[in-house]
Amino acid sequence: MALSRVRMGAMAALVALWPVLSTAQTTAPAPPAVLIADRVSVTDDGHLIAEGSVEAYQGNQRLTARRIVYDRSTETLQIEGPIRLQDGDGTTILAEAAQLDQDLTDGLLLGARMVMDQNLQLAAVQMTRSSGRFTQLYRTSVTSCRICAEGEAPLWQIRARRVIHDQQERQLYFEEAQLRVLDVPVFYVPRLRLPDPTLDRASGFLIPSLRTTSQLSTGIKVPYFFRLGDHADITVAPYLSPKTRTVDLHYRQAFERGRIDLEGALTRDDIRPNTWRGYLWGAGAFALRSGYVLSFDIEHVSDDGYFFDYGLPASDRLDSELALTRVTRDTFFRTAFIHVDSLRTGEIEDQMPTRIADVVYERRFFPRAIGGEVRMGLIGHTHLRQSDLDALGRDVARNSVELGWLRDWTFASGLRIDWRMGVDVDLAEVRQDAAFAHRLQRHSPYAALGFSLPMSRATAGATQFLEPIVQIGWADTRGDAMPNDESGRVEFDPGNLFALSRFPERDMREDGATLAYGLTWSRFTQDGGDLALTLGQVLRQRPQPGFSATSGLQGEKSNFLLAGQINTEFGLGLTGRAIFDDGLDVAKTEMRGSWTGDRLRVAGTYVWLQADGGEGRLQAVSEFFFDGAYDLNDVWTASANWRYDTADTRAATAGLGLTYQNECVMVDLSLNRRYTSTTSVEPSTNFGFTIALRGFSASNGTERYVRSCS
Secondary structure (H helix, E strand, O other): OHHHHHHHHHHHHHHHOHHHHHHHHHHOOOOOEEEEOOEEEEOOOOEEEEEEEEEEEEOOEEEEEEEEEEEOOOOEEEEEEEEEEEOOOOEEEEEEEEEEEOOOOOEEEEEEEEEEOOOEEEEEEEEEEEOOOEEEEEEEEEEOOOOOOOOOOOOEEEEEEEEEEEOOOOEEEEEEEEEEEOOEEEEEEEEEEEEOOOOOOOOEEOOOEEEEEOOOEEEEEOOEEEEOOOOEEEEEEEEEEOOEEEEEEEEEEEEOOEEEEEEEEEEEEOOOOOOOEEEEEEEEEEEOHHHEEEEEEEEEEOOOOHHHHOOOOOOOEEEEEEEEEEEOOOEEEEEEEEEEEEOOOOOOHHHOOOEEEEEEEEEEEOOOOOOOEEEEEEEEEEEEOOOOOOOOOOEEEEEEEEEEEEEEEEOOOOOEEEEEEEEEEEEEEEEOOOOOOOEEEEEEEEEEEEEEOOEEEEEOOEEEEEEEEEEEEEEOOEEOOOOOOOOOOOOOOOOOOOOOOOOOOOOOOOOEEEEEEEEEEEEEEOOOOEEEEEEEEEEEOOOOOOOOOOOOOOOOEOOEEEEEEEEOOOOEEEEEEEEEOOOOOEEEEEEEEEEEOOOEEEEEEEEEEOOEHHHOEOOOEEEEEEEEEEEOOOOEEEEEEEEEEOOOOEEEEEEEEEEEEOOOEEEEEEEEEEOOOOOOOOOEEEEEEEEEEOOOOOOOOOOOOOOOOO
16 A cells, blocks of 8 residues: 555656656756655645655666755755765765755755765765765864764764865865864864775875885885876875885886886985995887787886895896787797896806897697697897906807697597607807807707596596606707707796606706606686695616706706695695605705684695705705784784794894784885894895775775674
């Protein structure tokens, strides 16, 4: 029965408004207003009165109220609350009473509150709307914090005499603004402009941060974001403390067919007085015609200790690269020019290959006459040293031609046979090293035959796979020995267990007959867990020179390789690799583990490397790294990290963090200590503090906790 009254009321409203709607359609481009209510009446003087569950629609706007009186002569709406007005841009206005035009775009609202993006709240004694673009709020309180009780002060708020919201530009303008924390005034500014929550990019200040270090004292960084258009921006962040004057810069620009990203800093500090310091990082890529991609990567720093002094991600070698690449289904082309800077203590950069040029062209064919796949490769490589000393300043240029044929057969029994054969030819020129001739040449024909038998078994809730593999290989490398500049460190892992040459680059190639065997077992459960293990070894006709003592590949028999991975449905993950001999003496091992629970997240890494002068390690390396976080409750999170050198029995780094985050504020505290020291880096302690008021940015994160009022 009630439903019938609502429908009859709606029909009555539409009939009564028909003259109004017709006028609106002929005099204005905007769509007409539609009014729906439980009860509708028309007075003698032409006033339309809608009462009950009143709803009014105008374009993408929707208004609900208790009572609406429409005056046709003035084309205005007198509205009695509670009022709820929703715009299509995610803004909701609540008010006690209002007077609006028939388009719901101009008018006055009393006791109003505006909610933007379901987060930022603006409460005002009076609100006016004009031109469908500007909203003015008088005697306003602005916050994104949830308020549970009447008269309760939010965690923070901005009080202002007047706030203007520009709906088109999506900006908020404050007059006589005062920041209050728990209703205590802490900051005053006569004029203030902030973006509303729906704006992705706008010029203005970003979140400031406070940082204290034992070397730079206490300083503050205040970034300012400049919007240079729809596709470019730059962020300028002055960092000031009693011991440093630094300006950080970050420039980004997107093009129709590419992008660039540049980041750097310029510094004058007391660590290195009267010296300009800084760094520059950059990356970019551009799509050219015919599928080519031009890319660049810039890494440069003024001195070895700058990254550590300013808490930036550190790398012991920096490489800058300019490359041109093209990849298709059957071809690969890449040419690159690389410059390397070393930050490692004890390395003499003039005696390192710092200027490198590479060009690679690979193509594959599928000849029907012989079947399988034919691969052809043309590779050029050059590296130069700045030193002119004999041997220590050696320069090398090398060209390689590679031709190979691959084919496989699978039989009904499940047996799989893989065949490959080919020849590699290397031509090189060596300068500034009397131990080598000026021109060198080498050729290496090879062949390999592999047998594997993949097997699977389904059990209750799981599927298992077992695959034994055996490969017989042969290579006959003849010609001149070439300098080993690029393959000094070889990693023995499942990726190269069945390779015919396990050297990472073409300056070294394996020789002689080999037998490689391995076994892979894996298990997958229906709940999402998986387990994989690989065990393998390589047997040789004769020992192979060029491998280091801890590579696991010296001698006629290689060390055993064991690698595994575990992922469980309850959040545990383990990945590890170990190289050990017949006596179970481990040469190298590494393991990474992590676990994610409802509140706790932990991860750890352990690395063990035996001393090996061939790889530049004069003493064993044994390190453990731990990091984790624990949610103390819904708003507080504690975190810690620790890196410990078990070989030297001392800590390398340690850190603690505490974060508070809810729907309206984020506070981050961090304490980090670096214990290690070198000739360019001193031990230091860093303290960081960041506070952010949430609600004035579209980038507030996808997860947000809203406090309960229970």
